[in-house]
Amino acid sequence: MNTTIGSLNEQNQPIDENCLCAARGVSHEFPLPNGKPRTVLENINLSIRPNEVVALLGPSGCGKSTILRILAGLIRPTRGEVTYHGKPLAGLNPGVAMVFQSFALFPWMTVTGNVRIVLEAGGVSNDEVGARAAQAIKLVGLAGFEEAYPRELSGGMKQRVGMARAFSMNPEMLFMDEPFSQVDALTAEGLRSEVLDLWAVKEKNPSSILLVSHDIKEVAYMADRIVVLGANPGTVRTIVENRLPRPRDYRSSAVLRLVDQLHDIITGHELPDVPEAPVERARVEFEPIPAVPPTEVVGLLEFLDARGGKEDLFRIAADTNREFGHMIAVTKAAEMLDLVDTPKRLVVLTDVGSSYVSATPDERKGIWRKQLLTLLLFKEVSDLVRRLGEVERALVLEMIVLRMPNENYEQIFEAFIGWARFGDLFAYDEGTGFITAQS
Numbered sequence: 001m002n003t004t005i006g007s008l009n010e011q012n013q014p015i016d017e018n019c020l021c022a023a024r025g026v027s028h029e030f031p032l033p034n035g036k037p038r039t040v041l042e043n044i045n046l047s048i049r050p051n052e053v054v055a056l057l058g059p060s061g062c063g064k065s066t067i068l069r070i071l072a073g074l075i076r077p078t079r080g081e082v083t084y085h086g087k088p089l090a091g092l093n094p095g096v097a098m099v100f101q102s103f104a105l106f107p108w109m110t111v112t113g114n115v116r117i118v119l120e121a122g123g124v125s126n127d128e129v130g131a132r133a134a135q136a137i138k139l140v141g142l143a144g145f146e147e148a149y150p151r152e153l154s155g156g157m158k159q160r161v162g163m164a165r166a167f168s169m170n171p172e173m174l175f176m177d178e179p180f181s182q183v184d185a186l187t188a189e190g191l192r193s194e195v196l197d198l199w200a201v202k203e204k205n206p207s208s209i210l211l212v213s214h215d216i217k218e219v220a221y222m223a224d225r226i227v228v229l230g231a232n233p234g235t236v237r238t239i240v241e242n243r244l245p246r247p248r249d250y251r252s253s254a255v256l257r258l259v260d261q262l263h264d265i266i267t268g269h270e271l272p273d274v275p276e277a278p279v280e281r282a283r284v285e286f287e288p289i290p291a292v293p294p295t296e297v298v299g300l301l302e303f304l305d306a307r308g309g310k311e312d313l314f315r316i317a318a319d320t321n322r323e324f325g326h327m328i329a330v331t332k333a334a335e336m337l338d339l340v341d342t343p344k345r346l347v348v349l350t351d352v353g354s355s356y357v358s359a360t361p362d363e364r365k366g367i368w369r370k371q372l373l374t375l376l377l378f379k380e381v382s383d384l385v386r387r388l389g390e391v392e393r394a395l396v397l398e399m400i401v402l403r404m405p406n407e408n409y410e411q412i413f414e415a416f417i418g419w420a421r422f423g424d425l426f427a428y429d430e431g432t433g434f435i436t437a438q439s
Contacts, residue, residue: 019047019086020173020208021071021093026080027233028066036401037078038408039233040066044080046227046236048173051202053209055223057216057262059325060291061408063234064212068175071210072096095172097165097206099179103158105150111137111161112146118165136168139198156187163191167198167206174199174206178213189250192222196246214325216266220258221248228265232288232407238265263314267328267345287336287375288407289415290329294368294422297334298356301349304340305357310348337371368423377403377416378425385426385437393433 026044029037041063048054048071056064069075070082073092082089105114115133124132137146140160150158159179166174176195180188199209213219219226226240240262244254303320304311317327331347334340339353349357356367372378380399384391396416400409417435420426424438 019049019083020095021082021084021089022047023067023071023077024081024083026067026070026077026082028063028070028075029078041070041077042233042235044234044236046071048208048210050207052224053196053199053211053222054225054227055211055213055219056227056229057213057219057266058229058234058237059231059266059328060214061234062229062231064229065177066234067229068098068177068210068212072098072175093173096175097167097169097171097173099159099162099166099174099176101178101181103150103155103162103182105158105161107150110147110149111142111153111164114150114161115164115168119168122169132168133164136164139167140164141194154187155183156191159183159191163195170205172205172207174209176209176211179211180218181214188218192218193247196222200246214323216259216262216324217250217255220244220255220262221250226262228262240265260314263324263345266324267313267342287377288404289336289375289377289412289419290333291411291415292326292330292333294419296330297337297339298364300330300334300347301339301353301357304347304349305354309354310346313342313345313347316347336375337368338374339371365422365424368419369425372419372423372425378420381416381420381435382425385435389436391435393428393435396435 023044023046026041027039028041029039031037044063044067046054046067056067058064066075070077071093073082073089073096082093084093084095106117109117112133115136116129119129119132134146137143140163142157142160142164145153145157150161153161159182162179174195180191183191195209198204199206209222211219211222220242223242226242228237228240229235230237240258242258244258248255299320300316303316313327313331314324316322316331317324320327322330331340331342334347334353335342337352338350339356341348341350352367352371356364359367373382377399381391381396384395393413397409397413400407400412400416404412417426417428420435421428426435427438428435
């Protein structure tokens with residue numbers, strides 16, 4: 001199949017002085033309000049070699065963008081070393097230009113102005129700025145739009161401006177942070193091909209591309225090496241070498257097999273097919289609540305019911321036009337509530353899930369409320385509300401921080417309130433910050 005699974009973390013490999021940049025034993029922490037650190041990356045070892053496209057792939061919250069910024073020198077890691085051409089990196093990586101997901105254009109500047117300002121900030125001489133800006137704008141297919149403002153451009157054209165700014169710096173490495181996620185599918189497909197065409201001209205930069213993506217088809221199409229990350233904290237799960245010849249066809253059997261293989265790797269980690277014994281479940285302290293609205297969980301249940309009660313996870317994502325990593329989070333949420341089971345890559349309605357789908361609106365609230373109370377955070381807060389009458393937001397946040405120190409406590413709290421309201425378990429007053437029993 002022309003793909004191979006690499007060794008975990010490259011951790012036994014010496015630093016290759018011929019590589020463009022590398023992370024060695026990189027870990028990173030962010031401080032929490034209680035003073036304790038939250039580890040977002042753990043022992044990341046990764047090299048960017050000349051003349052390759054590397055993709056970082058993994059679920060939301062696995063630290064893909066943080067790795068990108070550490071290698072670019074925008075963030076200094078808590079532990080470990082970043083090198084550029086074999087030497088420790090100090091400050092910004094001089095060989096990197098970045099393309100961002102959100103375009104990051106100055107709305108009061110024209111296309112030319114948005115490109116010129118990057119060159120000027122980079123210390124390019126006044127004599128060169130105009131010529132290099134014009135050349136980069138032409139390179140990305142925006143000739144004729146030099147004086148247009150961002151508000152006059154489509155999403156794809158805005159991203160071309162971002163690409164022009166990056167290419168104008170003649171970077172050795174092009175770092176792209178989910179660059180095609182804000183444009184439509186056809187535009188994204190065209191932009192990917194154009195980026196690869198520009199990279200393929202070997203006598204010109206960029207020599208290599210580092211791509212952060214949540215799109216499995218995208219990385220199978222673009223990347224030579226696919227770094228699959230796990231979350232909480234972010235770690236390198238495995239590295240897949242993609243030796244499929246270029247140019248590649250999204251619809252070819254070889255690309256589709258690779259996509260299938262990557263799905264299996266991700267689902268095998270995020271939704272392991274291991275039955276959870278009740279006694280083990282009882283020992284779990286607090287279960288991290290996926291940042292998923294209850295309506296999406298209900299949508300998944302109704303989708304499965306319409307498909308006879310079960311469906312392949314990949315097909316669910318494709319048929320509902322949802323990003324695969326997000327669909328995993330929705331499935332996790334449903335599984336936590338025992339509404340679905342996940343044997344292999346299938347998502348199957350449980351008896352409780354089937355009962356929920358066929359229930360009346362009031363019965364659905366009752367089932368949801370009952371399933372919430374199987375989760376320890378909901379049970380403990382419910383017990384407190386019953387005893388005290390009201391519970392302050394700060395107390396619940398403290399419970400989350402102390403029992404789940406590596407999680408995003410604000411995000412957990414928001415999901416907690418959303419899920420509780422959906423089942424009429426609690427009422428919450430944003431003004432006072434108090435949780436009370438549902439009247």
